[in-house]
Amino acid sequence: MTVAIDVAPVSPDGASTDQVIRQVVRSRLVAITDQMRLALQSVSGSPTVTEASDFFTGIYLPDGAFVTMGHQVTFEAPPVGSLIRHLLSNGTKLKDGDRIIGNDPFIGALHQNDVQMCAPLIVDGELLGWAGVMAHETDIGGMDFASWSPKATEVWQEGLRIPAVKLVDGGELREDVLEMILTASRLPDQVGLDIRAFIATLNVAAERLTDLSHRYGKSTVLSVMHTMVDDAEALVRARLRELPDGVVHTRDFLEHDGKQNLLFVIDCVLTKRGDSLHFDFSGSSPQANGFVNSSRAGLAGGVAGAVIPTLGFGIPWNEGLLRPVEISAPDGLVCTAVPPAPVGSATVEAVWTVSNVVSAALNRLLLASPKYAHRAQAVSSGTMATFNLSGRDRHGKVFGLHLMDPLAGGFGAFADHDGQNAAGPINAPCPSIADVEVNEQKTPLFYHYRRLAPGTGGAGRRRGGLGAEVGITVSVPQAEALVMTHGAEVPNSVGLGGGLPGAMVSQRFRAAGEQPRDLGPKPGSFPITPADLFEVTWQGGGGIGDPLDRDPADVLDDIRYGLVTEVEARESYGVVLAGDGGSVDATATAAARRERRAARLGVEPVAVMDPVAVTDAVPSDAVRLGDRLLLVKDAATGRFQVRTPEGVVLSSGSTKWREGAHRFALTLPPSVGTALHSDLAVTGWACPSTGALLAVDVHLSGHEPFHDLELDLASFERTGTTAGDHR
Structure with a gap:
């Protein structure tokens, strides 16, 4: 039976209100998603799937919003939804048993290696939702093996692009389409087995969802699916309201586009207001000539890849977590590349770097929240x-x-x-x-x-x-x-x-x-x-x-377990071992740490408060913006101040504390690496009195470091936020 997918899906009217039944259905949907995973890994012959779990399985609402997902790669949650929405926008007519394949990064995939399939879940002639699966294929053609080519200048050189094609038509495999896809790959047996694993995965979802609908009713199943997404949205919005409002600015960099060792910027400005997040990537570099770019689908995947695990703890993972999120960026950036830009290495280049800056921004907000600071x-x-x-x-x-x-x-x-x-x-x-x-x-x-x-x-x-x-x-x-x-x-x-x-x-x-x-x-x-x-x-x-605040006993344990060398212990942590090498020389360690703080300032520092004592010295109404950065309200002026535990005021009336900190050129220790890109510099920020390290900024050479955190101080007044001990 053919069904136009723009026809209204099953109506939730008449859905069961029995909470036990609804919870059973919810649990079964999650279980079906895991059964999809088992089917995929059982049939696939690719170590990427069977050993490394570089794949995605999930169930979707009729509009392409994902209701469930496995705990594999969070980058890959939105892309299959993009494939579904592409089909919806085209008004494609589908029937029960159809299976659609695609991998076009300018439609929904992250890069061509991420082959994806979806299936309309049609139960008794009505569209109940979709099932989706996606996995990395080792080779999908192109000018170099693995379809990642540093030489590529155009997307056409990077392998076969499949927009959205019926691979299974009404339950019948289209062998001609499959042969066309496999002919493009250097590993046709491996890709062919994975594609058949995709089909098996979607078949499992279709069978299980049909059985579930026949047992509890289609309206009940669809209603529960909607409720799962709505509940996750409500929970994450409530969590966002517990975080301070403000603007967070973060940057990360990726070097070399495969041809020239140019430095590309991924710039993220996060504005948090109430229960919503807005990520602006407009300050990022223009798209590269080489294969490090991502499409807009990759940008969405990179944001989701960080938002879901960072904010979704204790909340079911589905589209509801992303509903409070808005992303803006013009076309033509390294993270919003447009054809014919190559995007073959997007997942491990631009997409990954997007995830880094989003993670860094969100964790700055978590750190400024007394309830969640321990998770920063x-x-x-x-x-x-x-x-x-x-x-x-x-x-x-x-x-x-x-x-x-x-x-x-x-x-x-x-x-x-x-x-x-x-x-x-x-x-x-x-x-x-x-x-x-x-x-x-x-x-x-x-x-x-x-x-x-x-x-x-x-x-x-x-x-x-x-x-x-x-x-x-x-x-x-x-x-x-x-x-x-x-x-x-x-x-x-x-x-x-x-x-x-x-x-x-x-x-x-x-x-x-x-x-x-x-x-x-x-x-x-x-x-x-x-x-x-x-x-x-x-x-x-x-x-x-600050590494100089690490308990010397912990550093000694790190040395004993082979995690840190004695040289690193001395250079990074200022910890000196006694002559026998089995204990810490407390006197020499105190002297070494004071010497390093003095080197940061260029003068002798005053005594720094012991990190254990810092916790006890934090006022109950203070908010910790960092280990040694406290946001407090000055009793005399009524203004918020950022100050150190020793009482050194760094800013007043704003959280731009760098204005009062001591700035110095920081040389990264050899353990971090010595091959820093020539276009980068590292700046350290220290308390001007004690020399305690407050922040480390990696930034463009010749460019001033920026303030990364500007909180809306009025939001602390509105919420009555207090700190307590959340160290």
Whole structure:
């Protein structure tokens, strides 16, 4: 039966009001989404799906709003909805059993490798909703293996683009369409199996939703779907009203477009008013000539990738979380590129960097909220260094690998605990990577090592999680490696409240009989043999708070566990070990820390309050904007002030506290990296009296750092916000 999808969906009139039944239906919808995941992973032969969970499954309302999603990649929540809305806007006529495939970044995908499928869920002739699935395919054609080409100047060079095509027509697979898609790929067997896994996934959703509707009624199911989204919206809006109003300005950078080592800016101005968020990316760089751009769909994915996990804790994840969000940016930016701009590496370049700035902005608001400050987090794993491998295996068969190990970057520190090691980015809530043995079994890859990389976590009172590192080669006479990243010259995993960034990416290649050489951010393709060694260290998470405030006992533990070296302990944390190396020399440590604070100021500092005592000294009506930044209302003038725990006033009448702080050029320690991009500078901000580090700004050389936080102080008056102890 053919159904025009602009026909009104099932009416929710007559839906059951029994709350037990409604909760059962809600739980079944979530379970169906997980059954979709199981179907996808059971049929797929791609390690990207089966081992690394780089995919998305979800159920959608008739208008394309997602009702459920798995805990895989939060970037990928909006794109399938964009594909559905594209079909709706075209007035496409569909029938039961149709399955539509697409991957066009200028319609809804993040990049061409993200193949997506959707299915109208038609029950007894009426449109109840949609099911959607999406996953990264290792190769979808183009001028280079893996469809990521540093040489690309146009999107047509990057692989097959599928707008929105019926792959299954009324339950019948269109073999001609499938053959056309597979012919474009260098890995047709792998892509073909994944596409059949997509179909199986959508079939599971259709069968389960039909059964659910027949048992409890179509009106009840649709009503519950709407309610799930409405409830999530209400909960997140209530949470937003608990955060202060104001404007937050954050920036991040990505280097090298595959051709020139230019620096591109992702600029985010977040305006928070009441229960809504407005993200403005107008200050970002124009679109690049190379493949680092994202389309507008990628921008939406990057925003969702940070908003959902940062604000959605304790709330069902669906479209309701994004309803309070508005995004603005003109066309033609590096994050809103228009055809024919190449966008092949969007997910690991512009989209990822968008997620970084959104995360940084939201966490500044969380830190300024007494109720949620303990959840404030530095940026996690600010990039994904990409390694692809292709060639012929020992049997002469073509193989291809998209290595997902780089998901083992470090998690950003939290205000009340260290970041987890190798915990990955926030956009992958349940990250996983293949066992070494699995990768070596499926492809001729050989690991020399895979381990945590000491010193990669951003230094701070709370330390960022460590990133991991690998040394790999091949077990066949020769293969082709494709290597690219950003963050080799940009510390993307920035800290918060004086915390240092996590380490930058380091990519090295040692050919047989030669010394290792640094590859930089975009070396592209090169041959690799069993006598060669490729090594890469991924970014750690950013730190929170002045590293000189970290408990020396915690630093000693870090040394004992191999997380921090003795050199880093001394250089970043000012911790000196006793002669036996098994304990802290308290006197030497106090002297070293005072010396470092003096170096920041250029003069001897006054005594700094112990970080433990700081908590006890915070007035009950103060709001903490950082470890050593307190927003208080002056009793004498009635004006809000930002001051330190020692009583040094940095600003009055605004939260632009940098006006009263001491500014100095900060040299990042060797543990972060020494290859800072020539267009970047790092500025530190310290208390002018004590030398305590208040913030670290990574900014364009020759440009003044900006105030990142301008709170609406009247909102504190309206809400009667007080701080208490939320350290």
